[in-house]
Amino acid sequence: MPEKDQQKEAGVAAISAASTNGTVSWQRFSVPFEYPVYFTDHLFAPENKVLLQTLTHLESDKRHRVIVFVDSGLLEVRPQLPTEIQGYINYHSDSIELVTPPIAMPAGEKIKAELHFIEQMQKAIADYHIDRHSYVIAIGGGALLDAVGLAAATSHRGIRHIRIPTTVLSQNDSGVGVKNGVNLFGQKNYTGTFAPPFAVLNDYDYIRSLSQRDKIAGMAEAVKVALIRDTEFYEWLEQNADNLAIFDENAMQYMIKRCAELHMQQIAHGGDPFESGSARPLDYGHWAAHKLETITRYHLRHGEAVAIGLALDTRYSVLCGLLPEGADERVCFLLEHLGFKLWHAALESTTTDGQLEVLKGLTEFREHLGGALTITLLDALGRGIEVHKMDDTLVAQSIEWLKLRRS
Numbered sequence: 001m002p003e004k005d006q007q008k009e010a011g012v013a014a015i016s017a018a019s020t021n022g023t024v025s026w027q028r029f030s031v032p033f034e035y036p037v038y039f040t041d042h043l044f045a046p047e048n049k050v051l052l053q054t055l056t057h058l059e060s061d062k063r064h065r066v067i068v069f070v071d072s073g074l075l076e077v078r079p080q081l082p083t084e085i086q087g088y089i090n091y092h093s094d095s096i097e098l099v100t101p102p103i104a105m106p107a108g109e110k111i112k113a114e115l116h117f118i119e120q121m122q123k124a125i126a127d128y129h130i131d132r133h134s135y136v137i138a139i140g141g142g143a144l145l146d147a148v149g150l151a152a153a154t155s156h157r158g159i160r161h162i163r164i165p166t167t168v169l170s171q172n173d174s175g176v177g178v179k180n181g182v183n184l185f186g187q188k189n190y191t192g193t194f195a196p197p198f199a200v201l202n203d204y205d206y207i208r209s210l211s212q213r214d215k216i217a218g219m220a221e222a223v224k225v226a227l228i229r230d231t232e233f234y235e236w237l238e239q240n241a242d243n244l245a246i247f248d249e250n251a252m253q254y255m256i257k258r259c260a261e262l263h264m265q266q267i268a269h270g271g272d273p274f275e276s277g278s279a280r281p282l283d284y285g286h287w288a289a290h291k292l293e294t295i296t297r298y299h300l301r302h303g304e305a306v307a308i309g310l311a312l313d314t315r316y317s318v319l320c321g322l323l324p325e326g327a328d329e330r331v332c333f334l335l336e337h338l339g340f341k342l343w344h345a346a347l348e349s350t351t352t353d354g355q356l357e358v359l360k361g362l363t364e365f366r367e368h369l370g371g372a373l374t375i376t377l378l379d380a381l382g383r384g385i386e387v388h389k390m391d392d393t394l395v396a397q398s399i400e401w402l403k404l405r406r407s
């Protein structure tokens with residue numbers, strides 16, 4: 001029996017034995033989760049069956065009602081998208097009904113900044129009588145998916161939610177995950193739930209219209225997961241950095257798919273998909289990244305902040321003797337080669353008592369989960385290791401090192 005289950009059994013036995021003042025019955029059940037993650041090209045081409053199959057595979061003999069929320073930034077570069085969606089649904093009108101034209105929602109962190117947008121989507125879901133056998137489809141970047149996911153999960157206590165991620169980061173990381181959320185009280189993802197999607201449909205075509213900035217930003221998550229889980233993939237990233245830096249399609253598509261697979265493996269087999277323990281195993285470099293995002297009021301993209309967080313924690317891993325000298329420079333070289341800047345003045349921002357503001361990220365990281373502080377560091381490029389203490393002086397020295405090498 002795995003160690004965690006043994007501890008649980010022991011806990012149950014202890015409580016049962018101690019229940020001398022009453023009786024106790026343990027309620028116990030588990031709910032299996034499964035969802036398909038597709039990789040396709042031109043999802044809304046009428047002859048592409050991916051969406052049709054996704055909507056009809058549970059019940060094939062009815063018309064499926066869908067409501068669609070779309071990222072307004074995506075609509076700016078693809079104004080024809082609502083017509084394409086409508087065309088697809090008209091073509092498959094025996095099986096699909098679009099209850100209202102696709103609804104544009106604010107792009108990026110703006111949609112995560114106010115609960116008002118969640119309520120607006122919940123109202124649309126109610127007004128168009130979307131029930132638990134209908135579908136809420138989200139098309140957009142990671143921020144839009146996080147917000148729509150929350151609205152879907154909290155309407156009628158959970159409506160089938162299909163994610164169509166349209167950025168590198170949302171295809172290779174956030175879209176395949178089980179979390180949603182919006183920012184509140186100055187904290188990233190404070191209000192959210194764990195709610196696996198009904199399906200994830202990755203369409204490579206969206207990557208083609210993405211800005212250079214967002215193509216680069218999403219690659220941080222690939223470097224992250226390679227560093228903590230997969231030496232071979234890390235070496236592949238180094239060998240293909242030239243191609244990735246010019247966004248070569250084959251290289252980008254392999255990077256996205258492999259990164260998504262590694263995230264899926266962790267969720268399915270890591271033993272704690274809903275993060276009830278103290279560890280956030282996929283969040284290497286993220287304690288600083290989340291704080292840098294809030295300090296800069298989200299001027300830094302999530303991926304850009306993650307790249308800085310990776311550089312910081314890799315230098316820290318060297319300073320505390322886990323990694324050999326030079327490994328930090330190697331990781332920084334890869335990140336810079338991919339187009340990241342590894343210095344931001346927010347790293348030096350201080351609170352009124354003179355403390356580095358970024359250090360507050362450690363407390364917030366711990367409080368998000370509860371339990372002991374658990375930070376992932378590296379003891380090899382490709383292997384993460386968990387520690388429960390971070391030395392403020394070594395963090396400050398890591399920041400100093402990043403500052404010195406920025407030229």
Ligand SMILES: NC(=O)c1ccc[n+]([C@@H]2O[C@H](COP(=O)([O-])OP(=O)(O)OC[C@H]3O[C@@H](n4cnc5c(N)ncnc54)[C@H](O)[C@@H]3O)[C@@H](O)[C@H]2O)c1
Nearest residue numbers: 073074107108141142143166167169174177179206209210
């Ligand atoms: N739920 C999770 O597990 C999880 C994991 C990682 C990150 N996240 C969250 O994801 C968010 C970051 O996601 P992101 O990097 O996708 O950024 P984003 O959602 O902010 O999108 C970046 C920009 O790209 C635009 N855009 C989207 N698709 C486009 C396309 N195909 N062509 C042109 N422009 C397009 C958007 O309008 C936006 O302006 C953060 O809020 C982060 O916290 C969530």
Ligand SMILES: [Zn+2]
Nearest residue numbers: 221286302306
């Ligand atoms: Zn991330």
